Amino acid sequence: LSVTLKDIARETGLSLATVSKYINGGVLKEANRAAVERAIRETGYTVNEYARSLKSNRSRSVGVIIPELNNVFITQIISQVEKILQGHGYSIIICDCHTDEKRECEAVRFLLGKMVDGIINMPVCQDGRHLKPALSRKVPVLLIDREIPGLRDADSVHIDNAAAADAAVSYLLEKGHRSIGIIVGPQEIYTSRHRLEGYRRALTSHGLGESGGGLVQYSDYTVQGGYESMRRLIQAQNGMTAVFVTNYEMTLGAVIAANESGIRLPDDLSLIGFDNTDLSRVTRPPLTIVTQPLEEIGTQAARILLERFARGGKAGVPVSVTLPAELREGGSVAELKRR
Amino acid sequence: LSVTLKDIARETGLSLATVSKYINGGVLKEANRAAVERAIRETGYTVNEYARSLKSNRSRSVGVIIPELNNVFITQIISQVEKILQGHGYSIIICDCHTDEKRECEAVRFLLGKMVDGIINMPVCQDGRHLKPALSRKVPVLLIDREIPGLRDADSVHIDNAAAADAAVSYLLEKGHRSIGIIVGPQEIYTSRHRLEGYRRALTSHGLGESGGGLVQYSDYTVQGGYESMRRLIQAQNGMTAVFVTNYEMTLGAVIAANESGIRLPDDLSLIGFDNTDLSRVTRPPLTIVTQPLEEIGTQAARILLERFARGGKAGVPVSVTLPAELREGGSVAELKRR
DNA sequence: GTGAAAGCGCTAACAC
DNA sequence: GTGTTAGCGCTTTCAC
Numbered sequence: 001l002s003v004t005l006k007d008i009a010r011e012t013g014l015s016l017a018t019v020s021k022y023i024n025g026g027v028l029k030e031a032n033r034a035a036v037e038r039a040i041r042e043t044g045y046t047v048n049e050y051a052r053s054l055k056s057n058r059s060r061s062v063g064v065i066i067p068e069l070n071n072v073f074i075t076q077i078i079s080q081v082e083k084i085l086q087g088h089g090y091s092i093i094i095c096d097c098h099t100d101e102k103r104e105c106e107a108v109r110f111l112l113g114k115m116v117d118g119i120i121n122m123p124v125c126q127d128g129r130h131l132k133p134a135l136s137r138k139v140p141v142l143l144i145d146r147e148i149p150g151l152r153d154a155d156s157v158h159i160d161n162a163a164a165a166d167a168a169v170s171y172l173l174e175k176g177h178r179s180i181g182i183i184v185g186p187q188e189i190y191t192s193r194h195r196l197e198g199y200r201r202a203l204t205s206h207g208l209g210e211s212g213g214g215l216v217q218y219s220d221y222t223v224q225g226g227y228e229s230m231r232r233l234i235q236a237q238n239g240m241t242a243v244f245v246t247n248y249e250m251t252l253g254a255v256i257a258a259n260e261s262g263i264r265l266p267d268d269l270s271l272i273g274f275d276n277t278d279l280s281r282v283t284r285p286p287l288t289i290v291t292q293p294l295e296e297i298g299t300q301a302a303r304i305l306l307e308r309f310a311r312g313g314k315a316g317v318p319v320s321v322t323l324p325a326e327l328r329e330g331g332s333v334a335e336l337k338r339r
Numbered sequence: 340l341s342v343t344l345k346d347i348a349r350e351t352g353l354s355l356a357t358v359s360k361y362i363n364g365g366v367l368k369e370a371n372r373a374a375v376e377r378a379i380r381e382t383g384y385t386v387n388e389y390a391r392s393l394k395s396n397r398s399r400s401v402g403v404i405i406p407e408l409n410n411v412f413i414t415q416i417i418s419q420v421e422k423i424l425q426g427h428g429y430s431i432i433i434c435d436c437h438t439d440e441k442r443e444c445e446a447v448r449f450l451l452g453k454m455v456d457g458i459i460n461m462p463v464c465q466d467g468r469h470l471k472p473a474l475s476r477k478v479p480v481l482l483i484d485r486e487i488p489g490l491r492d493a494d495s496v497h498i499d500n501a502a503a504a505d506a507a508v509s510y511l512l513e514k515g516h517r518s519i520g521i522i523v524g525p526q527e528i529y530t531s532r533h534r535l536e537g538y539r540r541a542l543t544s545h546g547l548g549e550s551g552g553g554l555v556q557y558s559d560y561t562v563q564g565g566y567e568s569m570r571r572l573i574q575a576q577n578g579m580t581a582v583f584v585t586n587y588e589m590t591l592g593a594v595i596a597a598n599e600s601g602i603r604l605p606d607d608l609s610l611i612g613f614d615n616t617d618l619s620r621v622t623r624p625p626l627t628i629v630t631q632p633l634e635e636i637g638t639q640a641a642r643i644l645l646e647r648f649a650r651g652g653k654a655g656v657p658v659s660v661t662l663p664a665e666l667r668e669g670g671s672v673a674e675l676k677r678r
Numbered sequence: 679g680t681g682a683a684a685g686c687g688c689t690a691a692c693a694c
Numbered sequence: 695g696t697g698t699t700a701g702c703g704c705t706t707t708c709a710c
Contacts, residue, residue, distance in 0.1 A: 002396070002476065004687055015697045020689060029695065044472045049452040050389040050398070051687035054702050057341070059389070070418040072411055079409040082435050086442075091449060094433050096421050103425075110430060113388040133383050137341060223617065252617055259623045278562065278591055283621055284598045343703055354681045359705060368679065390703035393686050 003043040011039040023047060053115055061091045062118040062305060063111030065104060069096040073248055073275050073294070074122065077144060080298025081120065088306055090117070097124060105130040112139065118305045123148060126188050140308045144301055146190040147320070155308070155319045157300045161191050164290050164325035165198025165246065166205075168272045171288075171327055172242045173206045176336030177270060181243040183229040183250050185221040192221070195246040214238060219250055226253025234261055234269075241270060241336060248275035255283060266334035277328070285331030292325050342382040350378040362386065392454055400430045401457040401644060402450030404443060408435040412587055412614050412633070413461065416483060419637025420459065427645055429456070436463060444469040451478065457644045462487060465527050479647045483640055485529040486659070494647070494658045496639045500530050503629050503664035504537025504585065505544075507611045510627075510666060511581045512545045515675030516609060520582040522568040522589050524560040531560070534585045553577060558589055565592025573600055573608075580609060580675060587614035594622060605673035616667070624670030631664050 005023075009016045012035040022028050022036050039045070053059040062085060066074050082092050093114060095107035104124045111119055112133060118140040121131065128151040134141050135153050143156040172180050182199045185192035200210070214236045217229035226245060230253065233243060245251040251273030255265075263269050265285065273280060273289040280287035300321050308316070344362075348355045351374040361367050361375050378384070392398040401424060405413050421431050432453060434446035443463045450458055451472055457479040460470065467490040470480050474492050482495040511519050521538045524531035539549065553575045556568035565588060572582060573596070584590040590612030594604075602608050604624065612619060612628040619626035639660050647655070 002687095006687075016688080017690085017698075018696050020687095021696085024689080027695080032695085044475055046448050046452045046472070048393070048454065048687050050393045050454055051702090052689075054387070054389045054393055054687080054704085055689045057702075068418070069421060070411070070414045072409070075409045075414050079407070079435060082408060082433075083437065086435075092433070093430070094421075095430070096418060096425075098422065109385050113385045115387065115389055133385070136383055252621060255621045259621070279618070279621060282591060282594045282598070282618060284623070286598075341703095344705095345703075355704080356682075356706080357680055359703095360680085363705080366679080371679085387703050390686090391705075393688085393703080394705045396686075 002048070003045045004048065005045075008036065008039040008043060008045050011043070012036055057115070058117055059115040060089055061093055061114065061116050062120060063093050063095065063107070063114065063116040065095045065097060065107045065111070065119065065121045065123075067097060067099040067104075067122060067124050069094065073292075076294040077298040077301070080295045081302045084299060084302035085306070090306075092120075099124050101125040101130070108134055112137065117309055118142065120144060120301055120305065122146060126190070128154070140305060142301055142305055144297060148190070153318055155304050155321075157297050157304065157321045157323070158191075159292050159297070159323045159325045161194035161325075162198035162201065164292075164327075165195040165244070166202045167198075167325075167327050168244050168290050169199050169202035170206070172244065172270065172272065172333065173202060173208075175242075175270070175333055177242040178208070179215065179239045179241055181215045181217065181233045181238075181240045183217045183219050183226055183233070183243065183245045183254060185219060185247055185250070187218065189221070192246070199244065215240060221247050221249055223249045223253040223256075226250025227257045228253070230254040230257035231261070234258075234263065242272070242333065243269065244272045246274050248273075248279070251275070251287070251289070252279065255279075255287070265332045270333040272327075272333060280328070280330055283332075288330040288332045289328050290325050291328050293323050296323055341387070342384045343387065344384075346382060347375065347378040347384055350382070351375055396454070397456055398454040399428055400432055400453065400455050401459060402432050402434065402446070402453065402455040404434045404436060404446045404450070404458065404460045404462075406436060406438040406443075406461060406463050408433065412631075415633040416637040416640070419634045420641045423638060423641035424645070429645075431459075438463055440464040440469070447473055451476065456648055457481065459483060459640055459644065461485060465529070467493070479644060481640055481644055483636060487529070492657055494643050494660075496636050496643065496660045496662070497530075498631050498636070498662045498664045500533035500664075501537035501540065503631075503666075504534040504583070505541045506537075506664075506666050507583050507629050508538050508541035509545070511583065511609065511611065511672065512541060512547075514581075514609070514672055516581040517547065518554065518578045518580055520554045520556065520572045520577075520579045522556045522558050522565055522572070522582065522584045522593060524558060524586060524589070526557065528560070531585070538583065554579060560586050560588055562588045562592040562595075565589025566596045567592070569593040569596035570600070573597075573602065581611070581672065582608065583611045585613050587612075587618070590614070590626070590628070591618065594618075594626070604671045609672040611666075611672060619667070619669055622671070626671045627669040628667050629664050630667050632662050635662055 009019050097103035097107050101124055108130050119134050120142050122145045128148040131141050141154040147156050184196045219225035219229040245254045265271050273287045280289045304319050348358050436442035436446050440463050447469050458473050459481050461484045467487040473480050480493040484497050486495050523535045558564035558568040584593045604610050612626045619628045643658050
């Protein structure tokens, strides 16, 4: 079945070493070169990457561990990472751990078995325990989207979540809103905590105290969760004039809930969503949203990893890149008249 | 850095063979078993999959080649495939070829180098040339979403595109529409051709001739393309009362165009979209759409491949699974009164 | 139960 | 330029 180097050596009458050398960019006598090329073409030979990696101890592949493959936010980043790495001769092996810590842990071991040169991880497990095996083998780890406080030796790329939330809420405050709801994700998650923190910071710096009346809805980053939280906010009758929803899925859910309740944006309620510009454009009016620079996150992640590879084993200080998010104005926020 | 079988053999005073046997499910004397386990735990040993595969000539991995990673339609299928294969001890290596035939071709060779046990492909190259190297090595190939007419020896899973389009257009006809526009994708693409065919079939079987007046818009399966086609249809002033948009991205574009033109669905125009239920729910009214059974496509794909693996080398006839799509009623189609 | 040894396909000294 | 050779880490007879 499988055709090996040996086959094409026999085929051409050359030695293993010579053929191998040619394949790895060496130079042969013209006649030999032609013979090798012909043999490769005719037999459909491809290098056995396993054998190669076994020898060279580098696989030219990086592992990517994500909570969910079926998620535009994530795939947009990964797509960019893949594009850049591929351009440098690296391939990626994706492990979807389905937001399950145990699977995430297994993924690390699995990838180490595949001899990946590095691991990119949007972590589910929030204490970073699962990454220990990689770190102890000096396999570079890069976290995206979520940092793990206290985890030494891992690079990270993420946005300034608190600043993004602060900006969104401040924007609402400047438009005259005073009773502002927020739908946040699970507080174990790094991004959730920081987005809530930004919300509070904005209120405080505008001289408003902690908001009561159920204005803070703790949810779970899912469509269904956003939907339910939005319904609760609507029913609470707390004088809320605006709501800030802090991830894509929940924004989706919140908009659906608003539609079903017959609430018109922004006449009856102002709303700022999060992520994904496609969605924000199909609603009428288009949604005002906080958008993350997904491509840039991917680009930075790939860049940092490639630089580490280039440096070889030499450790170097962990890098942490914080990117700004952007508030993109749509038409879902009303300006309240000053009283 | 890396800890190997040899290390743990030395550590425990046992031989390579014994340790290897244990790792692969063999039975040891209790004391030895404990020693091995301890050593593995303490050193953080993991099997080197490269060495193992080199020996066993199976990698327990399958390659997945897709046009675009950043696409919900695709990731939803792949996510399901991954889940099932993972459950059977297989991992997937994803290659995003960015809708580029050359990259797709390279991906096949790359995956063969990785010794994948099978390849799942949503093909970009429409003549299947790129798959030859895999087929000639007897590596099972399974096509999803798009068939390649004339390609022997590849399994395939897809929906009945013509029937789906026929059903959608027939639905519009039954609601009294007579001037129905369609936005289709590139005619080189299998699904595009069949969806257009279904449209024509529905018109014919209702006694309507080929529609003129620019009612058939050839586009490119992108948001921008859908947007532009929709604008053209609107400006054509051809008495069109309904439009059928034949993929997710173009549906997005078409809805945006309608919104921007101040056209209300379904009062001013009826619309049937394609794929993705999330989107269809955020618009007001919710969109009537054709939805594909994405999970089922993934499930079938994984199942067929696993069965092939189980059968071993023995070829067996290529399998072709055709799944039905579903017309999900929203509120974007108006009933025209009979005249 | 356990061990010795051959070899999977490739690369990288090192000689010629 | 080309060939010889020694392993990379593992599995797998085949002895003991």
